Amino acid sequence: MELAPFQVILPPRIKFGWGTLGSIGSEAKKLGNKALVVTGRSFLARTGILDRIKASLEEAGVEAVLFQEVEAEPSLETVERGRKLLAQEACDLVIGAGGGSSLDAAKAIAGLAREGGTVHDYFAGRAIEKPGLPWIAVPTTAGTGAEATKNSVLSDYKNKVKKSIRSDYWVSSLVIWDPELTVHKSPSLTAATGMDALTQAIESYTSRGANPFTDSLARQAVYLIGNSILTAYREGDNREARENMALGCLLAGIALANARLGVVHGMAHPVGIHYELAHGLVCGVLLPYAMEYNLEVVADKYADVAALMGLDTSGLDTKAAAQLAIDRVREINREMGIPAKLGEVGLREEDFAYIIEETMPSGSTKANPREVTPEGVEDILQRNLV
């Protein structure tokens, strides 16, 4: 059978490896003279990473303007403030350094630099017509893969809506992925971000948009993350585990940017914003339930996931091997203190209608391998009540 046509979008240049952060100044100089450095409020400053970035930029003759205001799940207002500062200071380059939130905020600030209107307009669906400024992604968590994607996940807290603005123009100009930056992350953050990455690897592998190109990346991501996540959680300074997680996250990011995801990500946005829960934690909790929902249509791929995660599937039929993968995801969650049910972290039956309504139109939901019905989402939610 002929392959369905597909296209691939990915950052034009990726530098991966220990110590690559040291080249941020010389790399930035190739793209601009004055950089807006977009970060979270404390991690980079506290760990000295921000000082290293500033020193490298200064040495290369790139002026730095700091915007250290990105919250855990970035709001539209934060992006708007960043856009204002960018314009006031006449920056010609954006550097996003931090977790997925900082990268998503940087992406939107750079991406909307030459657009009129407010970020609210584009959040409401106005089309992006112009390329923005170049931006460099410097991830510090092995999680969202935002360094490789063209969408920025933003939150409208007033109306409780969390969704993406996306544009082909928004892929980063350069990724500098230095695994060293993840070494100081706490076990709980490693757990949540790692489960986001694992979910993204598995969902992009089984997505309706998956193709042989994305499969090769997603399978390798499942292998790297599935075999390293517990070591990275237990031994934060284990370099091999941190490196595997960083690489797995990057590969999963490229996979999802091209294959899309599934119902876990469709549900994770409304659940996350409604109960103010970390995205990765919600993904981790929901992943085994979504896999059960999808089992009948993608058992062969889940059986492959089990083998990639190092489980012994010999002598098992496809469905039994697939079940092993689901059991393993639950075991990893348990080992890392991620709740077994969303009911443990606030899910209430009275919110089901809102969650279902927000889940159904999501692009991730539509890419899920098994057709998602409101009843299907409700069933997953029911099983998450305590």
Ligand SMILES: [Fe+2]
């Ligand atoms: Fe995610």
